[in-house]
Amino acid sequence: RGGTIGPWHACRGRGGGAQRSPGCWCRRFWTASGEAAAAAASPGSGARSPFDRQLKRKQKNWAALQPEPAKYNYLREEVRHPRPRSSGSATFRLALDVGCGSGYNAPDLHKGLYETVEKLFQVDMAENALKNTMETEIPTVSIVADEEFLPFKEDTFDLVVSSLSLHWVNDLPRAFREIHQVLKPDGVFIGAMFGGETLYELRCSLQLAELEREGGFSPHVSPFTDVTDLGHLLGRAGFNTLTVDTDEIQVNYPGMFEVMEDLQGMGESNCSWNRKPILHRETMLAAAAIYQEMYGSNDGSVPATFQIYYMIGWKFQESQARPAQKGSATVSFGDLAKINSLISREKK
Numbered sequence: 001r002g003g004t005i006g007p008w009h010a011c012r013g014r015g016g017g018a019q020r021s022p023g024c025w026c027r028r029f030w031t032a033s034g035e036a037a038a039a040a041a042s043p044g045s046g047a048r049s050p051f052d053r054q055l056k057r058k059q060k061n062w063a064a065l066q067p068e069p070a071k072y073n074y075l076r077e078e079v080r081h082p083r084p085r086s087s088g089s090a091t092f093r094l095a096l097d098v099g100c101g102s103g104y105n106a107p108d109l110h111k112g113l114y115e116t117v118e119k120l121f122q123v124d125m126a127e128n129a130l131k132n133t134m135e136t137e138i139p140t141v142s143i144v145a146d147e148e149f150l151p152f153k154e155d156t157f158d159l160v161v162s163s164l165s166l167h168w169v170n171d172l173p174r175a176f177r178e179i180h181q182v183l184k185p186d187g188v189f190i191g192a193m194f195g196g197e198t199l200y201e202l203r204c205s206l207q208l209a210e211l212e213r214e215g216g217f218s219p220h221v222s223p224f225t226d227v228t229d230l231g232h233l234l235g236r237a238g239f240n241t242l243t244v245d246t247d248e249i250q251v252n253y254p255g256m257f258e259v260m261e262d263l264q265g266m267g268e269s270n271c272s273w274n275r276k277p278i279l280h281r282e283t284m285l286a287a288a289a290i291y292q293e294m295y296g297s298n299d300g301s302v303p304a305t306f307q308i309y310y311m312i313g314w315k316f317q318e319s320q321a322r323p324a325q326k327g328s329a330t331v332s333f334g335d336l337a338k339i340n341s342l343i344s345r346e347k348k
Contacts, residue, residue: 049170049273056168056271060126063267069102072265076104076164078249079192079308091116092159098179099147099165100124103133106140117159123150148175152182162191167224168271176237186317189239195246195307196224201295202259202304209287213280227309239313247308252301256288259304
């Protein structure tokens with residue numbers, strides 16, 4: 001836990017580029033324009049719509065068109081989904097990747113981390129990202145759609161994965177319900193998303209600098225879901241046999257401006273409706289100095305912490321194992337405490 005990636009120049013070299021395998025099979029399907037997909041989930045600002053989804057689409061499209069977009073994938077490459085225990089089926093016939101970006105989950109599926117996937121559907125709201133997805137030997141279909149409005153019938157997929165995308169949806173409960181609906185009975189959802197402590201160094205430095213230079217501050221880091229709410233939201237969506245875990249990844253950078261540059265290259269810039277669009281130059285310089293003073297290392301680098309929530313949930317099926325009925329236990333916890341003494345007597 002608490003892994004560290006660094007230094008920064010080494011991190012940027014982790015992305016190996018979009019490898020295209022000979023003979024790979026890929027088909028792209030455009031259900032709607034990117035503007036329409038984003039507009040459907042951007043009714044306006046408010047408590048239930050904290051994010052400007054059209055802006056997020058533009059940020060992701062811009063990042064996908066950069067000369068070397070793969071060099072910003074080091075964080076996503078570091079985040080690996082846990083492998084689900086088998087529920088009796090050795091094959092996931094149909095799999096769905098929600099918020100797939102450039103398709104960095106596809107190589108993991110091909111390596112067998114999820115046993116066998118026969119066909120993969122990739123969904124993202126940014127059409128430029130889908131145009132340059134990593135290809136794999138798994139037959140793949142790419143679809144422009146919003147994570148909150150999945151264009152699939154109920155009980156379609158055996159497996160749904162999502163990596164570092166769901167923290168940008170406006171209605172997370174709805175997104176979980178959509179995922180649960182498109183899963184087949186006994187299907188599994190495996191996801192990873194940023195947690196509440198992500199980029200706390202950057203958030204604190206910017207707030208202190210704004211208070212000092214401008215007499216107040218605005219949010220410059222998007223809000224994240226708390227881990228205490230995650231299991232509850234998954235349960236309300238209908239998932240059972242839940243597993244929720246947290247981890248932290250720390251990346252070292254030369255300074256605050258490099259942190260912000262890489263966030264932009266990842267398509268992870270703030271898109272909150274209540275964000276402040278412009279930061280004064282003096283405020284930015286003050287924030288960089290505060291960042292270095294409060295969190296800087298002896299070698300001059302500064303850390304950026306990314307908290308990751310991992311989640312696994314299954315869609316109910318009658319054949320699944322169930323917890324025993326309350327009161328059916330034949331051994332008490334008090335009896336368990338006597339096991340060591342009983343074993344010692346038997347040895348004697």
